[in-house]
Amino acid sequence: MSASSVTPFVRGALEEARRRGARTVLVTASRSRDGGKVADVVVLLDVGPEVVAGSTRLKAGTATKLALNQITTSALASAGKVFGPWMVDLAAGSEKLRDRALRIVGAACGVSSEDARRLLARSGGELRTAILMGRTGARYAEARRRLDDAGGDLRAALEGSARR
Numbered sequence: 001m002s003a004s005s006v007t008p009f010v011r012g013a014l015e016e017a018r019r020r021g022a023r024t025v026l027v028t029a030s031r032s033r034d035g036g037k038v039a040d041v042v043v044l045l046d047v048g049p050e051v052v053a054g055s056t057r058l059k060a061g062t063a064t065k066l067a068l069n070q071i072t073t074s075a076l077a078s079a080g081k082v083f084g085p086w087m088v089d090l091a092a093g094s095e096k097l098r099d100r101a102l103r104i105v106g107a108a109c110g111v112s113s114e115d116a117r118r119l120l121a122r123s124g125g126e127l128r129t130a131i132l133m134g135r136t137g138a139r140y141a142e143a144r145r146r147l148d149d150a151g152g153d154l155r156a157a158l159e160g161s162a163r164r
Contacts, residue, residue, distance in 0.1 A: 010026075011038055014026060014038045014039055015038060018038075018040075023040045023041075024038070024039040024040050024041070025039055025040065025041045025042075025043060026038065026039035026041070026042045026043070027043040027045065027064050027067050027068060027071075028042065028043070028044060028045065028064070029044075029045045029046075029047045029059070029060035029063055029064060030044075030060075031044065043067060043071075045060070045063045045064060045067055047059040047060050047063045076089070080151075080152060080153040080154065080155070080156075083108065083128075083131065083154045083155060084108065086104045086107065086108055087104070088104070088108075088127050088128050088131065088154055089127075089128075090104070090127050092125055092127070101120060101125070101127050101130075102116050102117060102120060103116075104127060104131075105119055105120055105127065105130045105131055105134060108131045108134070108135070109130075109131060109134030109135055111134055115134070116130075116134070119131075119133055119134045122140055123140060123143070124140070126144075128147055128152065128154045128157075129143045129144055129147060131154060132146060132147060132154060132157055132158065135158060136158070143157075146160055
């Protein structure tokens with residue numbers, strides 16, 4: 001990400017990524033013609049001139065951050081890490097994330113906090129498994145098998161259980 005597309009550390013990271021054989025994307029608000037020289041894909045954000053000339057952290061920086069948020073959210077959804085409005089690829093390693101997992105299971109399954117807690121306990125803390133168990137009534141082993149058969153995709157595992 002580079003609002004101006006000339007930031008040295010961004011260019012250096014893109015060059016190193018290319019050197020290692022990675023495909024690269026530059027998200028920028030600059031109409032610089034050499035963006036394509038350092039990145040395979042250039043996402044050009046047309047934000048117009050800044051309110052305060054010379055300060056790219058205003059419109060350009062905000063637009064770039066919003067674009068990156070949309071790109072990563074789409075990538076997560078495409079990778080099966082999102083189910084409905086919930087992030088289901090969540091490692092609940094802290095109290096905050098354990099509470100979030102509990103709320104997600106409760107909302108996704110339409111159950112109480114206590115029932116969500118039980119589902120998470122029975123699933124070994126595996127969020128996708130807990131949701132599949134809660135929505136289908138499957139036991140842990142069956143829910144895991146369905147998820148494994150679906151490549152970890154919760155939506156596909158649920159659709160597969162509806163066809164049975």
